[in-house]
Amino acid sequence: MPLLEVQELRTWFPVKKGLFSPVRxxxxxxxxxxxxxxxxxxxxxxxxxxxxxxxGRTILRLVKPTAGRIIFEGKDVTNTPxxxxxxxxxxTAMVFQxxxxxxxxxxxVQYILEEPLILRGVPPKNRAELVVKALEEVRLVPPExxxxxxxxxxxxxxxxxxxxxRALITRPKFxxxxxPVSMLDVSIRAEILSLMRSLQTKYGITMMxxxxxxxxxxxxxxxxxxxxxxxxxxxxxxxxxxxxxxHPYTQALIEALPDPDPTNRFKLRKVPPGEPPSLxxxxxxxxxxxxxxxxIKGKCDKEEPKFIEAKKDHYTACWLY
Amino acid sequence: MPPLLELRNxxxxxGTSRGxxxxxxxxxxxxxxxxxxxxxxxxxxxxxxxAFTIIRLLPRNVAEAGGEILFxxxxxxxxxxxKMNEYEIRRKIRWKKISMVFQASMNALNPILRVQDQMIExxxxxxxxxxxxxxxxxxxxxxxxxxxxxxxxxxxxxxxxGMKQRVVIAMAIMMxxxxxxxxxxxxxLDVITQANIMNLLKELKAKFDLSYIxxxxxxxxxxxxxxxxxxxxxxxxxxxxxADVFFRKPKHPYSQKxxxxxxxxxxxxxxxxxxxxVPSLxxxxxxxxxxxxxxxxIKGKCDKEEPQTKQIDxxxxxxxxx
Numbered sequence: 001m002p003l004l005e006v007q008e009l010r011t012w013f014p015v016k017k018g019l020f021s022p023v024r025x026x027x028x029x030x031x032x033x034x035x036x037x038x039x040x041x042x043x044x045x046x047x048x049x050x051x052x053x054x055x056g057r058t059i060l061r062l063v064k065p066t067a068g069r070i071i072f073e074g075k076d077v078t079n080t081p082x083x084x085x086x087x088x089x090x091x092t093a094m095v096f097q098x099x100x101x102x103x104x105x106x107x108x109v110q111y112i113l114e115e116p117l118i119l120r121g122v123p124p125k126n127r128a129e130l131v132v133k134a135l136e137e138v139r140l141v142p143p144e145x146x147x148x149x150x151x152x153x154x155x156x157x158x159x160x161x162x163x164x165x166r167a168l169i170t171r172p173k174f175x176x177x178x179x180p181v182s183m184l185d186v187s188i189r190a191e192i193l194s195l196m197r198s199l200q201t202k203y204g205i206t207m208m209x210x211x212x213x214x215x216x217x218x219x220x221x222x223x224x225x226x227x228x229x230x231x232x233x234x235x236x237x238x239x240x241x242x243x244x245x246x247h248p249y250t251q252a253l254i255e256a257l258p259d260p261d262p263t264n265r266f267k268l269r270k271v272p273p274g275e276p277p278s279l280x281x282x283x284x285x286x287x288x289x290x291x292x293x294x295x296i297k298g299k300c301d302k303e304e305p306k307f308i309e310a311k312k313d314h315y316t317a318c319w320l321y
Numbered sequence: 322m323p324p325l326l327e328l329r330n331x332x333x334x335x336g337t338s339r340g341x342x343x344x345x346x347x348x349x350x351x352x353x354x355x356x357x358x359x360x361x362x363x364x365x366x367x368x369x370x371x372a373f374t375i376i377r378l379l380p381r382n383v384a385e386a387g388g389e390i391l392f393x394x395x396x397x398x399x400x401x402x403x404k405m406n407e408y409e410i411r412r413k414i415r416w417k418k419i420s421m422v423f424q425a426s427m428n429a430l431n432p433i434l435r436v437q438d439q440m441i442e443x444x445x446x447x448x449x450x451x452x453x454x455x456x457x458x459x460x461x462x463x464x465x466x467x468x469x470x471x472x473x474x475x476x477x478x479x480x481x482x483g484m485k486q487r488v489v490i491a492m493a494i495m496m497x498x499x500x501x502x503x504x505x506x507x508x509x510l511d512v513i514t515q516a517n518i519m520n521l522l523k524e525l526k527a528k529f530d531l532s533y534i535x536x537x538x539x540x541x542x543x544x545x546x547x548x549x550x551x552x553x554x555x556x557x558x559x560x561x562x563x564a565d566v567f568f569r570k571p572k573h574p575y576s577q578k579x580x581x582x583x584x585x586x587x588x589x590x591x592x593x594x595x596x597x598x599v600p601s602l603x604x605x606x607x608x609x610x611x612x613x614x615x616x617x618x619i620k621g622k623c624d625k626e627e628p629q630t631k632q633i634d635x636x637x638x639x640x641x642x643x
Contacts, residue, residue, distance in 0.1 A: 047511035155598055156364075185363045185538045190582040191594035212512055215541075215584040219592060242586065256516035258541040259585045262564035265357070265546050268523060271516040275481045 001074055002035040003206050004059070004174060009033070009068035011051075011058045015280065026279045028054040030230040031068070033307075036223075038173070039204040043221035043238065045214055045253065049276050051230040052210045056176040059208070060092055061085060072174070090120060093167035097179040099159035103151040109135075109162055110147040116170050134165040138195060157188040161195070168199060175200075178210045193219045214242070215257055226250045229277050229287040232307065236314035246316040248272075249288045286319065294320060323393045324351040325499060325532050326375070331388035331403070333374045340603040341384050344370035346556035348388075349630075350637075354499070357526060357533035358561075359543035361579065362553035365599045368536045369424065371553070372502045375534070376421050377402055377410045394418055394499060411447050420493040421502040424536075425509055427485035430477040437473035440492055448496070462495035463488070465528070466521060483514040487521065494525060504536045519545045540583050544568060552576045555600050555610040562636035572638040575611045609641065617642055 009032045012025040028051040036042055046052040057063045059070055061077060070078045077088050093116075096102035103112055113131045122130065135143035138161040151159055160180060167175055177196065181189040197220055200207055209220050217224065217238070224241045226234040226249065234247040245251045256271045258264050272291040277283055283290050289300040300319050310321040333345040344367045352358050360368045373379065375390055390402040397413065405414070423429065431439055440462070441455035450458070460470045466487040477485055486506065493501050503522070507515040523546060525531060537543050543550060550567040552560040552575060560573040571577045581593040597614040600606055606613055612623040623641050630639045 047513065157598075186540065186584075187363050187538070187579055187582045187595055189584060190592040193584070194592065194594065213584075215586040218586060219584060252513055254586065256512045257586055258516075258519075258545050259587050260541045260544045260568055260580060260583055262544055262568045264544045265523070265548065265564065268520045269516040271513050271520070273517060275483050275511075275514060 003038045003040075003073060004036045005069075005071040006035070006059060007033050007069040007071070009055070009058060009070065010066045011054050011063055012066040024280060027230045027282070028279055029058060032225075032227070032232050033068075034223075034225055034232075034235060036174075036206050036208075038206055039200075040222050041200060041207045041209060041220050042223045042225060043214075043217035044208060044210045044225050044227060045212065045217065046227035047212055047276050049229075049279065050227040051279070052227050053178055055227070056094070056178055056208055056210050060094060060176055061088065062094075090170065091173045093170065093172040093175050095160075095163050095167045095175065095177040095180045098183055099156055099163050100151075100183070102163060103159055105151055107150070108147065109140075109149050109151070109154075112151075112162060113166055113169055116166065120170060130169060134169045137168070137199060138162070138165045140165070156184050157192060160184060160192055164192075164196060164199070168203070168205075171203060172205065174206045174208075176208045176210065179212070180209075181216055182211065182213065189216060190219075196220060213257075214253060215259075218242070226253070229282050230279055231287055231317065233288065233318070234314075234316045235307075236311075240311070240314050244311075244314075246310050246314065246321060247288075247318045248292050248294055248320075250316075286317070322354070323391075323399065325354045325356075325393055326352040327389075327391040327393075328375070329389040329391070331371070331374060331390060332385060333370055333379065333383060334385040335370075335380060336382050336384035337603075342602045343556050343605065344602055345374055346605075348558050350551055350558060350561050352500070352532055352534065355526075355530045355532055356548045357535060357546050358549050358551055359535045359537060359547035360551045360553055361537060361540055361543050363538060363599050365555075365602065366553040367556040367602070368553050369504055372421065372504055372534065372536055375402065376415065376419055376502060377405070377407070378421075392418065392500075416443050416448065416496045416498065418498050419500045419502065420496070420498045422489055422493045422504065422506050424505040426489045427482060427509065430485060430488065432477055434476070435473065436475055436477065436480075436488055440473070440488070440495070443492075444496070458495050459491070462491040465494065465525065466491045482510055483517060486510060486514075486518055490518070490521065490525070494529065494531070497529060498531070500532045500534065502534045502536070505538075506535070507542065508537075515542075522546060540579060541585070552579065555605050556602055557610060557639065558630075559611065559640070560636060560638045562638075566635050570634075572633060572636050572643065573611075573640050574615050574617055574642070578614075609639070 011029040012027050014023045016023050044052045058065050113134055114127050117127045132143045140146045140161055181192050211217055221238045224238045228249050234250045245254055252271050274291045285301045285303055286305050289295040305317045305319045307315055307317045310316050329349050331348045335342040362368050391399055392402055393399050440459040444450045444455035463472055468487050507518050547564050549563050551558050554575050560576050571580055578595045608624045608626055609628050612618040628639045628641045630637050631643050633643050
């Protein structure tokens with residue numbers, strides 16, 4: 001039995017323009033399905049506005065789903081009322097993108113880490129011990145130097161470690177990490193990624209890693225899910241997808257990403273022009289067709305492609321397959 | 322032929338209540354005509370401060386500024402930007418000879434002004450062109466960055482992130498400057514848009530024979546455009562090398578570490594990281610500023626004496642190992 005199963009999940013936000021105009025929807029997440037076994041890491045890749053963050057927040061029940069199912073440890077949590085959701089809150093956690101705004105500036109590092117323990121009713125004498133251990137785990141050593149500090153006294157990398165320690169201190173089974181390294185310098189990213197990987201392996205945590213940067217996902221992910229304009233366009237084992245991306249959008253994402261190489265400056269990258277569509281009024285048919293170099297006229301702009309298993313365990317939604 | 326830009330021992334210190342911040346501390350390099358140089362380094366290494374020093378947008382709390390910034394131009398001859406006053410810089414240099422694309426500048430477009438009004442403002446106000454002339458120049462600039470001229474009549478909120486960035490680049494090149502300083506020009510953009518903007522910058526460089534100074538913390542992005550790489554650490558330039566040499570054989574231990582810490586997609590390697598933090602620019606460590614984080618630091622040497630810049634197979638390195 002998978003730890004987490006998501007079926008045809010949809011999150012639509014209603015938008016009303018005038019008093020008598022019909023309600024329209026921003027279809028941020030529009031039919032996403034996947035399953036994660038215990039200890040697996042899924043990378044959710046997409047550009048801004050692709051719905052990847054909304055997907056993460058919906059799964060954690062921070063946003064109400066419009067349709068579909070979220071099954072955690074065999075229990076359906078899709079529409080469970082908040083009062084009966086405490087166990088789910090205790091089993092999950094989130095690491096946020098911005099380490100500058102996700103830590104309360106009026107609280108010390110000690111209190112930031114203690115708060116989730118207080119909520120779970122851990123007695124005070126155990127709390128102090130757990131906080132010190134959590135700081136050691138994220139390599140903020142010696143812990144005594146950091147306990148009484150406020151977030152503004154820390155560097156970006158140190159703050160993100162506090163964010164990770166806070167998420168892990170209650171030993172959750174499932175974590176959503178939303179762009180945890182995108183605000184950090186490239187040189188610090190490596191350190192935070194390897195830290196997350198080692199803690200994830202050590203505690204067998206199941207994780208959803210949301211990012212727009214496939215290169216950082218490589219160091220964490222077992223599986224990959226590519227989103228475009230609210231739809232999932234490709235899903236499969238990370239290595240297979242990177243080695244042989246099927247969907248033209250995934251191919252473009254990989255092509256767009258430079259590796260350090262001095263010959264890069266002599267060539268232009270073959271990437272599609274334009275930018276992702278509005279989610280209020282997405283294009284008909286395949287949502288990528290206006291930018292797709294292989295779009296088939298009368299097909300891709302009319303009918304929506306089905307999500308199919310094009311190779312073993314490797315799924316895509318594209319009329320080319 | 323003299324280089325387009327030559328910096329000799331350039332310094333710029335800020336005065337703060339906690340002490341003097343040595344943001345740019347004795348930088349020298351040369352940039353040739355048509356050449357692109359990337360300045361890489363972690364945040365707080367002084368990259369942006371150096372850019373502001375070159376284009377003479379000094380902060381108000383500047384405590385000490387020194388050195389020579391020699392700019393060579395057919396029209397003006399060789400001029401020292403550090404000695405020119407603000408009026409001369411405005412009339413003769415900024416926009417016309419050297420322009421800059423600021424970090425996150427696409428979000429600095431005024432939301433209540435049409436693109437046209439923002440684009441022509443510097444031309445009319447600082448360079449004294451007529452409105453009609455200025456509009457014509459703006460139109461032409463938009464065309465060269467791949468935007469239709471009806472963008473002139475739009476407001477920034479009607480444009481996507483990539484389009485706004487193109488407007489800002491159009492502004493930077495509209496007076497046909499010789500040098501464009503690009504401060505993290507793609508940091509707020511998505512990967513595919515970033516690749517499109519880098520393609521555009523490559524095309525513009527070839528078309529107008531531009532020189533670039535690209536400031537970034539992303540070495541992979543630097544390799545997209547740079548003919549040479551300058552690595553900054555704590556206000557100092559620790560290595561300057563041609564791109565072909567730098568990416569194959571970085572000399573300074575800090576450069577080696579930066580490259581090893583870079584997550585890559587295609588290459589199979591495990592990433593390393595640089596332990597410790599960037600030092601304070603108020604009280605930088607004595608000797609080589611990288612020595613507390615350097616695995617090869619020589620005791621009694623690196624922590625005492627500051628290394629001088631040396632030439633080694635095409636690279637200029639400031640390190641006691643060489």
